[in-house]
Amino acid sequence: MKNNRYDIEMLSAYLDGELSPKEKFYIEEKIKSSLELQRKLDELKKLKAITSEAKPDLTESYYFEARLMASLNSSESKSEKIKKWIPAFTFTSLAVALIFVLSLNPSFLMNIIEQQKGNLADFYKSNLKPLLYAANLTSEDIFNFALYEELPLDPSNTQTLKLSYDQTGKEFFEIRQNTEKKAQNNLQNFVAALELNESEQKQMDSLLKIYSEKISAQVLVNDKNAIAINPNIWNLRKAVLADILSFARKHGNENFQKIAPVGNIPSFDKNVVWLERVKTTSPKDFIICTPDTVFSAELNFDMAQLNSEMKKVAEEMKQVADEKKKQQLVFNFKIDSSLAGLKDKIKSDKNFRVFVHNNGVQVHLQEINIPEVDLPNFDSIASIISEATRNFTVVSVGSPELPEVPETRNFVIKKEGTLNTSLRNREVNIDSVIEENNKRIEINNKKRQSSNRIYNDSSLNEVKTMVDSLIIKQNEELKRQIEQLRKEIEKFRQDLQNLNNRQKIEEYEEIIKLLEEQIEI
């Protein structure tokens, strides 16, 4: 069989004329003696014939040479080919290098990102200076901060920093434009309500001044419109409130009771200076709010040196009269359109949630913890404090300066005799007193309503309730004063009985009667 196949293969070459003479002789001999080989040869001949005939007739290719020459002229040189592959080669090399580096150091990219974050943080952290020196905080400002959690960020009080707590009790701060002026003289009213003497007033002032310096260093700004806030400011606010209340209770005596009629402020130790407790905790991590991001970063600087520098600035500012030059000495934080992008930029940040509105920016602290300091729990007595802050305003409003009236008017009490009343040494027109008092109450009500205007529904309800309770409180106060006036008249009457002048007595009796009628009305 093998020989047979060899013969057939030789038969194929024989047909093509490719055998040597010896092979040719061999196969021809075989063909003569083998019918099968003869038949096979016949088949191969036919196959070869049809294969040869199957050769296609190709149509001529026109312009073949012309096309070829054009291709040759436009064909790229080697250098051009290399140039074409350079970008691909470069990218491939970079990819391979990156894979290699990442396989050796998987945290490579993360390190770069962290480094870039650090660089960004450094950029915004540089040159931070206390903002509140610029605001030139007064005792009134600190007092308002304690009570209303708001700090002015500039001398003209156009921007404020508001500290607050959300529904879950987490802290948030808000930097906003002041569209309305707040009621002023709260501290003055408070002092008047407590009837503090001069020395006590000085003590109060010095207490607030210490806080003023301390609070000033908690809010820093720089020329990149970055603002850094130390989380300890929430504690400082609690401390200053605690110290003010302690002071009020210590020095205000029964007047303090008037301020807090709903119930006493819980008995935290009134001898403790709460500032000292807050001083011991000074977190280095500031919350830094920039036009690009909000982040928490450690700020290390020499506070003593900074303070001395700032004192210099403050002194310079005192010497410079021109307001514009004053502004140049310090940085100002500007709420501008660049902050509007913050909302989108840090949407997914776990530490902060940012709300940007027309009037400013709200930054809610999510994962950032305020350092825990042993301070009175103001949350539980928030309502009492709220009541107290309203009360001292009412008390001060209810003790007006009594107007001087000419003797020619009716119902005149002359400055003579041994009268031992608050009306002594005064000529009072009761009509005008009551009228004046009512006017003041009305004006103050309006002021308070406008200053407390808040925009959401729940707050609006709260304000309504507050205004209602205020009116009730004022009416009560008026009643109390009328009652006091009655007592005075009674005393006056008793004093009159000691007088010998009958005609005078009758005259005063008539006046008293009229006074009583007026009170009834």
Added chain:
Amino acid sequence: MNSDNKKEDMEQPKILTLDDDFSLIKQFIDGDDNAFKVLVNRHKEKVRNIIYLTLMEPDVIDDIAQDVFITVFKNLKHFRFESQFTTWLYRITVNKCKDYLRKKNVRKIFSPIKDEEEDIASFRINEDPDIKEIVRNAISKLPDKLRIPLVLRDMEGFSYQEIAETLNCEIGTVKSRIFRAREALKKILEPLEKELFV
């Protein structure tokens, strides 16, 4: 004056224009691009035929032929004159065809699977069967290794020696492959034996 002219004619013998391949190549190397054009013109149809017979795809003939001559143009200066120009040219042609087939096979891997098994017998349905077409179709079914030596031999009339040089293999291999190609072709055409071999 006239005698001087005659002298010059005597001293400057006429340059014979050699049109064999080697001479043309030398002229090309000496900077005569026209010599290359003559070479192209002389061999283009053979090259195109080989491409067609090797690939059985009329659409790609000219592109591959252009590619062949571009390669020849770029490498002609390095021609060693050790073998015939045609042997070198056909080897380049076959190699270009093989490159094309290789790329085509790679493309096939990524293209949807098609049923390529066409029954040769289906040509019977045609009322006027073109026997040449049937045979070419049958040849195209042969593996490259068998098809190329067969077509070079039976269609282009290459000797076994030329085929061996073009395909860069032994004569014995060529002999064996041509025999196997014929055996395979016969088997493919078996259903049409009566029509074809009468």
